[in-house]
Amino acid sequence: MNRRKFIYSVGMTGMSLPFLNANSAVTSAPKAKSVINIFLSGGLSQYDSFNLEVEQSVRGNSKIINSNVDGVRVSHYFPTLAQQMDKLLVINSMKSNQGAHPAGIYKMLTSYDPRSSVTHPELGAWISKRLTTEQDSLPNFVSIGKGSAGTAGFFPGQWAALPVKNTSAGIDFVNRNPKVTQSKFAERLGILNTLNADFAQDHSTKETRAYVDTYLGSLKFMNSKDIDAFALENESESIVRLYDKQEFSRSCMLAGRLVERGVRFVKVELGGWDYHDNIYGKLPSNASKLDKGLSSLLNHLTQKGLLESTLVVVSTEFGRKPEVNPNKGRDHHPDGFTCLMAGAGVKAGQVYGTTTKDGQTAAEDVLDVIDFNATIAWRLGIDPNYEEKSASGRPFKMANQGEARRELFA
Numbered sequence: 001m002n003r004r005k006f007i008y009s010v011g012m013t014g015m016s017l018p019f020l021n022a023n024s025a026v027t028s029a030p031k032a033k034s035v036i037n038i039f040l041s042g043g044l045s046q047y048d049s050f051n052l053e054v055e056q057s058v059r060g061n062s063k064i065i066n067s068n069v070d071g072v073r074v075s076h077y078f079p080t081l082a083q084q085m086d087k088l089l090v091i092n093s094m095k096s097n098q099g100a101h102p103a104g105i106y107k108m109l110t111s112y113d114p115r116s117s118v119t120h121p122e123l124g125a126w127i128s129k130r131l132t133t134e135q136d137s138l139p140n141f142v143s144i145g146k147g148s149a150g151t152a153g154f155f156p157g158q159w160a161a162l163p164v165k166n167t168s169a170g171i172d173f174v175n176r177n178p179k180v181t182q183s184k185f186a187e188r189l190g191i192l193n194t195l196n197a198d199f200a201q202d203h204s205t206k207e208t209r210a211y212v213d214t215y216l217g218s219l220k221f222m223n224s225k226d227i228d229a230f231a232l233e234n235e236s237e238s239i240v241r242l243y244d245k246q247e248f249s250r251s252c253m254l255a256g257r258l259v260e261r262g263v264r265f266v267k268v269e270l271g272g273w274d275y276h277d278n279i280y281g282k283l284p285s286n287a288s289k290l291d292k293g294l295s296s297l298l299n300h301l302t303q304k305g306l307l308e309s310t311l312v313v314v315s316t317e318f319g320r321k322p323e324v325n326p327n328k329g330r331d332h333h334p335d336g337f338t339c340l341m342a343g344a345g346v347k348a349g350q351v352y353g354t355t356t357k358d359g360q361t362a363a364e365d366v367l368d369v370i371d372f373n374a375t376i377a378w379r380l381g382i383d384p385n386y387e388e389k390s391a392s393g394r395p396f397k398m399a400n401q402g403e404a405r406r407e408l409f410a
Helices: 002-013 081-087 101-110 123-131 182-203 206-222 247-260 279-303 369-379
Strands: 034-039 064-066 073-075 088-095 141-144 162-164 265-269 310-315 337-342 350-352 387-389 395-397
Touching: 034 123, 034 247, 034 279, 073 081, 081 088, 081 279, 088 369, 101 123, 101 369, 123 141, 123 265, 123 369, 141 247, 247 265, 247 279, 279 310, 310 369
Parallel strands: 034 265, 034 310, 088 350, 141 162, 141 265
Antiparallel strands: 064 073, 088 337, 310 337, 387 395
8 A cells, every 4th residue: 555655664764754842942043944955975176166266276177257246256167156156155164074975975964973883863854853843744854866865863763854866756655545545544544543552551662652653744744735845846937947957956946845835954965076087077067957956046045035044055075186186087185175055144245264275275264064064053043062862872962062153144
């Protein structure tokens, strides 16, 4: 049966679904209601995108073009975004202690170094667990794209991301099998609830309760009046015209629709940035996807009046080295790379931080990955020091030891 398969799959793999959260109170009045995190897995080359204030030899084949903001210059691979830089804050002084892809991605998404003894929740899972209320009808952590679906780590599976691998395919198993009437389905649910209640009297555990919670959340999600947010064909023509038909652009459109319906954290993945060879043959295609998709998203949110309440983040696990290697590519470089922010009152049209002119390391206003994530949490009104315990009883803070950089906002 369709619903049984759906609920079984989320119970086994975990996904973020609406459920009452006793810890939903925030620590301050939030300036952002939602976050869209565009994650560029593979490692964006900062010297071929948004950090051009380095020696000419470091820039390789990238040519400088002016943006619509005096003093902010970008690579010629991003001509559309060049006209949107008044909406973006460029952070050129990011730093990570992880220089391999799995560890770098893990650190950026969780704020923690990988450990064999524990799996940490992604930032989206923390935010979903912290902010979800009984009134929410949609998951508060959604992951769009073919990358990592968004782990709940040591949290119960209900706080993991709802994965959307393809924007055209929709969500699997959300419709009741037409051979089962609504009354028959309700009867089966009644039997299940009775069995669960009897079992809970003598055998209830944290794990069994989490499974029941996921089941109930699944049912609520499937009956949500907002589930049509996942149907892009329902978007207005004026918004559809902003986007091209590439999958990344459609993913950005879906992200915009979800935050309009109140979803708190949407991760959109655009992979394929790991150019160890032939970077100038491979990068232009991916750069064009980001250039057009992100520009369209910024216009989408602006037209809908959502940019002031939505923090748009462009992040990557690390950057690329300032030297072009003998294979005409760039290798991994965690010591000074670039991320972007827009919306929610960021100091748009500016550049924060620098690298040395030879591109070797972050120089001014160095921003560690954990501070970056702490800043996101703080802008949502959440204390980055908010603490949860793992299954073994060990305490972990939401952003590790990160501190919010309030100076990034007006």
